[in-house]
Amino acid sequence: MNKGVNRRTLGTSLLRLGFILIALVVVLFPYLWVLLSSLKSPAQLSRPGDLLFEPILNNWIAVLTAEIPQNFLNSLFVGCATVAISLLVGTPAAYAIGRHRAGGRLTRFGILTSELMPPAVLVVPLFAISFFLHINGSLLAVAASHLTFVLPVVTWFLIGFFEAVPNELEEQALVDGYGRFAAFRKVVLPQVLPGVAAAGIFGFVLSWNDLFYALILAGGQTKTLPVAIAGYNTFRGVELGEMSVAILVAVIPVLVLSFFIQKRLVRGIGGGGLKY
Amino acid sequence: MAGIELKDVMKRYGSVEAVRRMNLEIPDGSFVVLVGPSGCGKTTTLRMIAGLEEVTEGEIRLGSRDVTNLEPKDRDVAMVFQNYALYPHMSIYDNIAFGLRARKLPKGEIDERVRRAATMLDIEPLLKRKPRALSGGQQQRAAIGRATVREPAAFLFDEPLSNLDAKLRVEMREELLRVHKRLGTTVVYVTHDQEEAMTLSDVMVVMSDGEIMQHGTPAEVYLRPAHEFVGRFIGSPEMNLLDGVVEDGTFRTKDISVSVRMQLDGEVKVGIRPEDVHLRGELPADQASEPIDARVEIVELLGARAIVSLLTGEHKLKALVEARALEELSEGQSAQVAFDLKRLHAFDARTGERIDESGRRFYGSV
Numbered sequence: 001m002n003k004g005v006n007r008r009t010l011g012t013s014l015l016r017l018g019f020i021l022i023a024l025v026v027v028l029f030p031y032l033w034v035l036l037s038s039l040k041s042p043a044q045l046s047r048p049g050d051l052l053f054e055p056i057l058n059n060w061i062a063v064l065t066a067e068i069p070q071n072f073l074n075s076l077f078v079g080c081a082t083v084a085i086s087l088l089v090g091t092p093a094a095y096a097i098g099r100h101r102a103g104g105r106l107t108r109f110g111i112l113t114s115e116l117m118p119p120a121v122l123v124v125p126l127f128a129i130s131f132f133l134h135i136n137g138s139l140l141a142v143a144a145s146h147l148t149f150v151l152p153v154v155t156w157f158l159i160g161f162f163e164a165v166p167n168e169l170e171e172q173a174l175v176d177g178y179g180r181f182a183a184f185r186k187v188v189l190p191q192v193l194p195g196v197a198a199a200g201i202f203g204f205v206l207s208w209n210d211l212f213y214a215l216i217l218a219g220g221q222t223k224t225l226p227v228a229i230a231g232y233n234t235f236r237g238v239e240l241g242e243m244s245v246a247i248l249v250a251v252i253p254v255l256v257l258s259f260f261i262q263k264r265l266v267r268g269i270g271g272g273g274l275k276y
Numbered sequence: 277m278a279g280i281e282l283k284d285v286m287k288r289y290g291s292v293e294a295v296r297r298m299n300l301e302i303p304d305g306s307f308v309v310l311v312g313p314s315g316c317g318k319t320t321t322l323r324m325i326a327g328l329e330e331v332t333e334g335e336i337r338l339g340s341r342d343v344t345n346l347e348p349k350d351r352d353v354a355m356v357f358q359n360y361a362l363y364p365h366m367s368i369y370d371n372i373a374f375g376l377r378a379r380k381l382p383k384g385e386i387d388e389r390v391r392r393a394a395t396m397l398d399i400e401p402l403l404k405r406k407p408r409a410l411s412g413g414q415q416q417r418a419a420i421g422r423a424t425v426r427e428p429a430a431f432l433f434d435e436p437l438s439n440l441d442a443k444l445r446v447e448m449r450e451e452l453l454r455v456h457k458r459l460g461t462t463v464v465y466v467t468h469d470q471e472e473a474m475t476l477s478d479v480m481v482v483m484s485d486g487e488i489m490q491h492g493t494p495a496e497v498y499l500r501p502a503h504e505f506v507g508r509f510i511g512s513p514e515m516n517l518l519d520g521v522v523e524d525g526t527f528r529t530k531d532i533s534v535s536v537r538m539q540l541d542g543e544v545k546v547g548i549r550p551e552d553v554h555l556r557g558e559l560p561a562d563q564a565s566e567p568i569d570a571r572v573e574i575v576e577l578l579g580a581r582a583i584v585s586l587l588t589g590e591h592k593l594k595a596l597v598e599a600r601a602l603e604e605l606s607e608g609q610s611a612q613v614a615f616d617l618k619r620l621h622a623f624d625a626r627t628g629e630r631i632d633e634s635g636r637r638f639y640g641s642v
Contacts, residue, residue: 171328172361174348175432176422177378190365 038244059241071228081143082207090155098162111152119212145213150203161195198261225250278339278429279304285334294320296486307463311473312483318466354423358435360415362407369403375426393425430462504628515547530590534565547621553595556612565615
């Protein structure tokens with residue numbers, strides 16, 4: 001009987017291992033490919049079947065001394081601005097919806113309806129508005145457009161965290177001698193700070209990855225990374241080597257940030273769940 | 277320190293009246309317990325006194341001040357919640373000092389008061405820790421310390437002992453009484469546990485369905501319940517209640533017939549507490565009712581006493597007897613019991629109000 005159990009467990013383990021390996025390969029292979037491509041000359045890139053090659057740094061040098069660093073900073077600015085405004089507005093909003101049921105039951109999920117809207121619908125009005133405000137082509141316009149999809153998500157994400165804070169905690173602060181705003185600041189907010197950090201990172205990644213709005217609303221000096229990467233697809237053909245470098249420059253920060261918030265992501269989507 | 281007065285206070289949520297027109301005077305320095313089953317309005321009343329719920333109608337006075345429309349922070353009351361509501365991100369010291377800092381007291385005085393409160397409640401070594409590092413009993417004490425340190429006009433407790441195990445609960449009850457004796461501050465305490473109400477209160481306010489059913493000392497409420505509800509709710513095991521008719525001085529049900537010393541006639545509900553149901557022969561003849569035939573169904577030994585569940589043909593009776601009486605009783609056996617006639621209660625069959633010996637209906641002491 002012992003042997004039978006062992007065999008079954010061994011089989012299951014092998015099967016599991018197999019699936020995990022496949023998943024790993026599927027996920028990691030593209031990154032590996034891009035990394036390798038970044039070290040190849042155009043000639044080697046045209047022969048993808050070759051397993052061995054001599055790595056060169058030309059692509060890296062070319063890309064990092066050109067515009068990519070500026071694009072990186074542009075993306076960074078847009079991401080930070082978007083997140084800052086989203087948190088500033090979204091945190092109190094999430095509090096109102098989560099704690100005081102502002103807007104009723106529909107609001108809690110209703111604010112996500114803006115996510116369903118195709119960007120193509122909004123981009124023309126946004127372009128027109130930025131033109132009339134004389135900010136067209138600026139990073140501010142891009143950040144403003146990013147708010148249309150980052151702010152709702154950040155707010156929605158935070159609602160669960162606010163709901164998890166027991167009402168008694170806030171009420172205790174009220175009886176102890178603080179007004180509602182002070183009670184929010186001193187007692188409620190500290191409880192949701194981990195959620196706020198996660199929401200901020202989540203929102204940043206959403207903004208960082210946007211191609212559509214950045215493509216249409218900015219350009220030239222204000223190009224963001226996704227746009228720059230797309231730019232390597234020229235009329236002469238795809239400049240794969242340099243594009244790969246740009247891709248890595250764009251992807252690595254996101255990987256690092258995502259690693260830090262993976263736990264909190266589950267909590268936020270699951271609806272808070274802080275323990276007391 | 278101040279007394280509290282509720283004048284015609286009413287709380288309505290939409291069409292539901294959670295608290296019906298309530299008038300209550302709480303004398304300065306007394307320990308008043310609002311007791312009743314879930315949903316009776318006791319917590320709503322407490323929250324209205326604290327300012328956490330708006331009063332639909334009526335007035336609340338704290339001492340000489342009309343606090344009805346004041347924010348909680350301006351009322352000078354301290355509250356302790358059932359789950360202690362200690363701020364998890366702050367140390368115990370900061371938790372206790374929180375209210376004092378809100379009032380912008382000087383640092384030195386805050387420190388002195390916090391340490392004094394902590395010493396009084398035996399939690400001085402825990403001041404640097406965070407709430408999650410404390411046991412339930414310690415958290416409870418920290419919450420009480422946070423309330424006492426403010427030296428408020430009144431303490432409001434919302435079922436503070438419900439989260440503790442039985443033994444701790446008894447310990448904390450004594451602790452609360454000690455604190456109350458020491459500080460003399462008015463206390464309004466909400467609980468659903470009738471034993472807590474009995475042991476802690478100077479004055480008990482028994483509530484049901486948004487109304488005060490009776491309001492008096494524990495002895496008054498226990499010995500002379502103003503309503504059938506109060507008789508049943510207070511006292512454990514529960515009072516026995518029998519529906520029957522009184523004719524010519526005899527109370528009759530299908531299988532019970534006892535003479536009663538009440539000026540009554542007609543349908544009535546008679547109540548008798550389990551400790552007033554005796555085995556035949558235990559009561560002096562002038563106090564004992566006629567014997568009632570019953571069969572012992574269940575015996576639950578408590579230690580020095582036992583709860584005996586009896587069945588007459590129609591009724592289930594509970595008797596609370598001394599353990600030694602069990603020598604004569606065992607499950608399944610027949611027995612004869614008698615009621616202590618001096619301790620019979622009579623309630624109106626329709627309204628449930630108490631009918632006293634002279635036949636007068638009397639409704640609590642609101």
